[in-house]
Amino acid sequence: MNTTPDTTDSNLEPISPEDARDLYLESRTDELAARSLELHEKHLDEFVSWCEDNGIENVNEIAGRTVHRFRLDIKTEFAQSTLSIYLSTIRQFVRFCESIDAVSTGTTEKIVLPTRERKTRTEMLEPEEATTILSYLRKYHYASRTHALMALLWHTGIRTGTVQSLDVNDLDTDRDRLRIRHRPETDTPLKNGNSAERYVALSPEVTEVLADYVAENRHEVTDEYGRDPLFTTKRGRPAKNSIRRNIYAATRPCTTGRECPHRKDPATCEAAQRTNTAAKCPSTVSGHPVRRGAITHFLRQDVPEKVVSDRMNVSQDVLDKHYDQRTEDEKAEQRRAYLSNL
Incomplete structure (x- = not known):
């Protein structure tokens, strides 16, 4: 690969x-929240690995075209909004x-970010689509x-991220429930830490x-800590990207x-x-629209917001702002149904 900088700088x-x-x-430790710093580290680890794979041993070689090549190499793994981040x-x-x-100097100006998808905060998997997908999988790819x-x-x-954290022994088949635990010491933290621990x-x-x-x-495999992941690849616990691609x-x-449809x-x-x-x-969606669709579906089925909030581990304020995709008309009719029974 030709990694010569776009402009020569002898200094x-x-x-x-x-x-x-x-x-x-x-340099960013005091500026970024812990979670944001972790994400920056994750993104840069991937870029550094890519540099190593492409023979870039000196940052002086990085140019606008270098980042563009990196973008082309990873763009199939992410939705456009994630790629932009x-x-x-x-x-x-x-x-x-x-x-x-x-x-x-000036290299930064040559890095063009892809346009973030404007629908990301409202995009969701609709119940009809979910039903079709699950019916098909049950019939042709059961279990x-x-x-x-x-x-x-x-x-x-x-x-x-919660899916990735699950172990086989978190599944309680006798009581039809799943135990969710925060285990950062073995690389499966939950987004909201210990407060996210619960039974579902x-x-x-x-x-x-x-x-x-x-x-x-x-696959009968363990992860690097000797745990038995619920979901596996041939090599062990799947990365979040692997689950996302699935x-x-x-x-x-x-x-x-x-x-x-196209x-x-x-x-x-x-x-x-x-x-x-x-x-x-x-037409495809990532995990977050599936989560948003599931939450909205529960709410449309008249499951109380507090129950949905606890089950999905999301505050009611965040649920209302970012997850509940019911229209105001739908909410009004559901309130009418409750009041008609009084």
């Missing part, structure tokens, strides 16, 4: 990507590198990892699907026998070919 001081990353993170972190990192004479994953996500509305009730049908998945299709793939219309031929459509390219389908 640059050599530094490795790893060292530059560490300096950047140290990743590249925003990289741009902040490059700006920092400019300030310490590690990257040519597969995808079937178990989608059934659990839709039935509980839990986060993908399962329907007998979902319990059965999960139990059959464990018995028939789960959801993208499962929500493609063509994957579950539906007609393509008039594409699945035999030639790039998004239909592989799990890694599924995010390119305009």
